[in-house]
Amino acid sequence: MARKEIQDKLLRLGTDVVGQIKKGDNPYVSIPVRALSNVKFSESKKTLSLGTQESKRYFVNVAHARKFMQTLLVTSFCKDLVEHDIHASIREAYYSLKRNIADTHENTFEEQGESDPIIVDLEVMLDILREQLHLNADRSGVAAGKVTVEDRGDIIDWSKLGSGGWSIPSNVEDIRFRKIDAKFVLVVEKNATFDRLNEDKFWAKHDCVLIGTHGQAARGTKRLIHNIHLQSKLPVYVFTDADAYGYYIYSVIKSGSINLAHASEEFATPSAKFIGLTMADIENFGLQKYTIRATDQDIKRAREMLKYPWFGAKEWQAELKLMIERKIKAEQEALASRHLKFVSEEYLPQKIKKKEFLP
Amino acid sequence: MARKEIQDKLLRLGTDVVGQIKKGDNPYVSIPVRALSNVKFSESKKTLSLGTQESKRYFVNVAHARKFMQTLLVTSFCKDLVEHDIHASIREAYYSLKRNIADTHENTFEEQGESDPIIVDLEVMLDILREQLHLNADRSGVAAGKVTVEDRGDIIDWSKLGSGGWSIPSNVEDIRFRKIDAKFVLVVEKNATFDRLNEDKFWAKHDCVLIGTHGQAARGTKRLIHNIHLQSKLPVYVFTDADAYGYYIYSVIKSGSINLAHASEEFATPSAKFIGLTMADIENFGLQKYTIRATDQDIKRAREMLKYPWFGAKEWQAELKLMIERKIKAEQEALASRHLKFVSEEYLPQKIKKKEFLP
Known part of the structure; x- marks a missing residue:
């Protein structure tokens, strides 16, 4: 505007x-x-x-x-x-x-x-x-990858920012994308996962944009994801823990939230897909011994989410029911139990290749 | 090493x-x-x-x-x-x-x-x-200013990162300073203050390095401040809210903490000085109507801090006693009550010019 x-x-x-x-x-x-x-x-x-x-x-x-x-x-x-x-x-x-x-x-x-x-x-x-x-509002979030932006007269190449990355500001309205040379956008919940994928040069090897949200995405970060997608039409994959909180982080990026319902058109990325972790991943990737018992609060939250229309897809209904039934959750870092680079060399490439996403 | x-x-x-x-x-x-x-x-x-x-x-x-x-x-x-x-x-x-x-x-x-x-x-x-x-460990913190670092083969100029700034990684051991073209280092507690000073180009006008800690400084951020000082010998000024939590943030940057007592030599910056906010600032800058009532928890914390030897300087003893007596605290953003750029155009330049620091 x-x-x-x-x-x-x-x-x-x-x-x-x-x-x-x-x-x-x-x-x-x-x-x-x-x-x-x-x-x-x-x-x-x-x-x-x-x-x-x-x-x-x-x-x-x-x-x-x-x-x-x-x-x-x-x-x-x-x-x-x-x-x-x-x-x-x-x-x-x-x-x-x-x-x-x-x-x-x-x-x-x-x-x-x-x-x-x-x-x-x-x-x-x-x-x-x-x-x-x-x-x-407050800022939180970090970016890396083959993207060049223009911001306040500076030309910033996200692929040349070392181990740090670009700190995503609270307000991204005036940021222009000069180049987006990627095949997809990968949004990750945790700083540690961002660091893992950044050190392993995941974004360079797989031509992607890497965004770390550090938990629930701040407004600036949601808007940035929305804007990248709007401009590039690249697929957006969201990678969180397998727990109610992680699934909720995904749903807010994809569909918006009750508090921000008036601005979904500007913040949401409806075509975003959920790459994991899922309950099925726990079996498929041998993480059974690395799960955590879900708390009563987790179960209560999952039951509420079962009723949200934006978790109405049969895949999500099945996923949430499985979580409630098994009373377990799992963290992104559980993949390190296989080996440290398992997430960047096997888990993510395999999920992307097989298109194993939740809607 | x-x-x-x-x-x-x-x-x-x-x-x-x-x-x-x-x-x-x-x-x-x-x-x-x-x-x-x-x-x-x-x-x-x-x-x-x-x-x-x-x-x-x-x-x-x-x-x-x-x-x-x-x-x-x-x-x-x-x-x-x-x-x-x-x-x-x-x-x-x-x-x-x-x-x-x-x-x-x-x-x-x-x-x-x-x-x-x-x-x-x-x-x-x-x-x-x-x-x-x-x-x-987890990362938190952002940097801007006339500094160029080398990190994983990238040359990163902190003065060319727009409104975002460089996201300070959790591990700064391999980061080399190529150029530090500044007169002092200003460390600020809040993201909003970082954004204010960054938008007002404070670091360009006053030739300084600007570091935002986002509350208590993460290990990577403390280590980065320590390393910049070690290499450049520049004075380090810390700017927090006028409350027990803000003063504690300062003391950890300056002297280390009980949990990290074994590593103070690597994390602390003993010559750091406290630029504000202080109880005296509240009068001197006309913020009386913009203070907040201190909670019982704030007062309890301040009383504990009175006993810490690292708050033993008479200036800090007086400061903490005044806070306990008046039962008030004040936020960095209270300076916006004068006008938005008051902090960058008047408050900070005046405090630095008059050398009004706490030890």
């Missing part, structure tokens, strides 16, 4: 309110409802999205007035950020906007827990990502 | 045990005691270190036999890693070494909680870092 369009949307929110005031109306803003009741899963698109329910936030309403004021403050702050081409973390936004309201004992914001939801409201109302509003 | 020397030390541990067996002795290894009772703080060096207490771990001793066996397994594993020039995470090490002991119901290791302490034992026994034994 062009900066001009973003500025126009922010300005329009303000001028609409001014128009309401001039007409003598009670000023309001309309906000799509973000509750679970308004979240839908599209079988065809394979993503979560928001429905059409909206609520109105009025200025002259004791229950709404504070949030109405906060909404306009955040809108104005973002307008300044975009105009001056400067970014802020959502915590900086809170501190920037917190102040005493003249002649009262009230502050505009008392804690970041008040400003964060307003930022999401604004994303949803305007259909603009917070990153496009120049607001950054 | 040269690879040959490391291999020799590992080999000697094994040959010593073989020698004991051949003599008909009960085989043992000697391990320096890592308990608090054997940790000392050197006022002159400003670092923590281990004392001279040692304990012996015997093979023929029901209380020692399992750990003795595990010690030799880990030693042998590390010898293989170094010989084959391959690295493993400490979790991969666990999975690699876990196996059934023939004709028994016993496994060599039951959980990573058994192998991790053995790895530390080995570090202490041999006076070799686990990184030099080719074992990696």
Whole structure:
């Protein structure tokens, strides 16, 4: 989305309110409802999205007035950020906007827990990502492989960053792909797996892009995966532990999440496939002695996931049921029990060659 | 330390045990005691270190036999890693070494909680870092600035990595500094502060190296700070929140920690100085309305820290007492309440110019 369009949307929110005031109306803003009741899963698109329910936030309403004021403050702050081409973390936004309201004992914001939801409201109302509003969340994630990007005037070749890799920033909106010379994108849950595959030059031998998420993928990392796929159409394979948490990490990369249902189009990568670990891998690769007993929490989580439509595919239903029945889980590093390079020399190449993916 | 020397030390541990067996002795290894009772703080060096207490771990001793066996397994594993020039995470090490002991119901290791302490034992026994034994811990941390490093054959210019920066690997033993064109090293606790200073080109304007630790610094990040200082002799300034946790992050970078007392010489940077935030900054920079009430946990932590010799300097005693008395803390991002670039354009330049550091 062009900066001009973003500025126009922010300005329009303000001028609409001014128009309401001039007409003598009670000023309001309309906000799509973000509750679970308004979240839908599209079988065809394979993503979560928001429905059409909206609520109105009025200025002259004791229950709404504070949030109405906060909404306009955040809108104005973002307008300044975009105009001056400067970014802020959502915590900086809170501190920037917190102040005493003249002649009262009230502050505009008392804690970041008040400003964060307003930022999401604004994303949803305007259909603009917070990153496009120049607001950054925390970063996490690392990249390597045959990719060259342009970022703030620097040309960065991900294949020439040694053992470190490129630290994926929180905001990837202005990053342009100059070259993507790969056959697929491999997303891995753990730093240790990233390090293993990077040391073994997996990405060089198999012509792939390697992304480490370090657990649940941060917004910047999800957006980067989405953008690489959008531009290159390369297949995306996700590699996590065989446990409810790992499967969930995959589902968020593929289909989005309830919290981010309004932005699935921008974050999700619906064609992503799950490469492992699976319950079947435990037998097929001789890991039986290297599993871990699933906790009650793991089992509870797996039972919940059985009901999510985005785990509705028969393969996932079978996988989750097997996990619940056997009460076990397994870590990516369990493959090291065979030998250290087993994951890069045998496991991954074999799974890719046989196309043994879960949908 | 040269690879040959490391291999020799590992080999000697094994040959010593073989020698004991051949003599008909009960085989043992000697391990320096890592308990608090054997940790000392050197006022002159400003670092923590281990004392001279040692304990012996015997093979023929029901209380020692399992750990003795595990010690030799880990030693042998590390010898293989170094010989084959391959690295493993400490979790991969666990999975690699876990196996059934023939004709028994016993496994060599039951959980990573058994192998991790053995790895530390080995570090202490041999006076070799686990990184030099080719074992990696988790990574965290990001770097930018006028530094060029060589890593795995790649030449990496930290000033040309856009908004992302270089992801600091878990193991920095083989990284060589080709150029350090800076006047000081600035270490910051939070990713958001790293992003702020990176966007504002603070490192370019002030000729510095910028390191983000993302909370408590990982081993690789501490070692990198130590190595940059060792090579360049540049002053190191640490910038954290004004709270017990932030002050502790600083003390670990400067003086080491109880857990790592055996390796302070390799990880600590004793000349490091604390640039802020301090209790005095709250008044001096008008942040009074942007402080947070300290929790009971914060106060308890600060009281403990008052007793640590490495917080014995009168400036730190005064700082901690003030925090306990006022029961407040403040975040780096509170500086955004003045304006977003206040931290990079006013706060940091002013503190550095006036040399307002805590020791």
